[in-house]
Amino acid sequence: MDLLSLRCFQVVARHEHISRAAAELHVAQPSVSRTIARLEAELGVPLFDRRGRRIRLNPHGAAFLRRVDRALGELEDGRRELADVAGGGGGTVTAAAETLLTLAGLLVGFRAAHPGVDVRLHQASADAMAHRLRAREVDFCLVSQPLAGPVLTSVELLREDVLLAVPPGHRLAGRERVALAALDGEPFITPTPGHWQRVLADRLFARAGVRPAIVCEGNEPGAILDLVGAGLGVALLPAMARDSGIRATVSWARLDAPDCHRVLWLARHKDAYLSAAARSFGDFAVEHFRHFRGPARPGRGTTAPRPRT
Template identity: 40%
Template sequence: MELLQLQYFQTVARLEHMTQAADELNVTQPALSRTISRLEEDLGVHLFDRKGRQIRLNSFGKVFLSHLERAFAELEEAERKIRDLAGLDQGIVSIGITNASILPALLSSFLARHPEVHFRQYLQSPLILRRQLENGEVDFCISNTPIEGTDIEWKKLVTEELLLLVPREDRFIHRSEIYLREVANENFINMHTSYDIRDITDKCLEAGFTPNITLEGNDPLVIGEMVSLGLGVSFVSELTWRRVSDLLQNRLHVLRIIEPNCQRTIGVARLKGRYLSKAAQAFYHFMTNYF
């Protein structure tokens, strides 16, 4: 039985709706369902009565929830006392990133618990991030590609899918999936970081063509606006789309890419043996247990 399972259960029990709980927790519904199922397997009983898409907390679930809420209340009280003693909330955490798609949800959840922790973030290429990590300029790096070195420890956080954005008036509007080769003649709009360009180019080459990248930007919302105006198509990460879809979905259509495999793994790198402040340690632990 893991703390993350208990936190997920508490949210599902409060909302009694798996989709809403997944949205609130910023996780996918299948991942949330698997976590709840593992908790029920650990306990040996079902905690919810399921009927179609509806779920209701059953008698086992109600008993478990009442004890869990008391336990969480005690843990929160202990956490507050420890923070007071350790001065955790006065810390500064420095993070290097190659892509910001994963960061908003992480920071939002962490800062809700530790509002006085301050963050510095640096958007750089993996090569520069590795140098910053080795020089002690950042506590750790979040990257779409492993940052390697004899003194560097790399840990996978999550695997996300790359999706394709097209205008709502596009010929693909009635489809949910696409082969990447079908947009070989389209203009591409891309994030301007060097790694993203290389990653996208590699995917297109795998599909048999070289992308014609006509526009670059550094803001997913601006790129979405460009796509909606018919200036081109664009890749978007699953996590980024989840963050901006409410603002853009009426003007854009998103397609899952059937071929080639357009997934990427996001992970975190830290320097082995390097001392981390209490705030940095807390965020690292939170981050590696978030997904």
């Protein structure tokens, strides 16, 4: 059992897909399959259930993965700590988000203030981000829904309204407030299930007995604003999308729903070592989003950051 085999197992377990794991590891697919087979033979138990070409982590694999995540995480923390002690260079920080547009404005300021820091980004679902944090593959995640797990901790960055965006010339354009009932049967643009915007929309519509007609669902939330501007349908978007530079001409309105808002969290592994570069990034992120809070007005929240575990 060597580190390369354990790393290979970790990546395969995350993807539950041999070819995707091979692509991430930059090795041939047969090599990954052989590595997993050797590891299972050495351990004496199968780590995955196989049905045709599909694989799923089984209970043995899940138990082993928890230990592997911890072991490789400790080694990575040791590498980072020694790099900090040795000095030289600005260090590295790794972050993930559901859409990289959330990080764009933050990175402009951070890179100007810390030009020597190497920043690496990942786009991932909330579930994938939780796994990356537990495996210590990233320092931080910017996420708009709670990440579960006893080893994860979060700081609230931003609390803001979620607004209705409608195309120019739409029958709802120009309204200050819109009732949920007005969206029954309305062409609706949304991310795929599991994304925070979809979770919010499904909850609001189910409670009101409303059924919009979903005309587009995808994995790039950053494209929704442009699709609304193109007249494809209406969408729920955070107030930040309205306030941070609009690429498409749309009309904005509030929904008559008391809990139509989102909270943006900065999440991390509470026991992982944070390099000097990562600590600087975390502090900068809190300060960056502070200006989005302040006196209450459409699209602006008033809640200060607080720790959440």
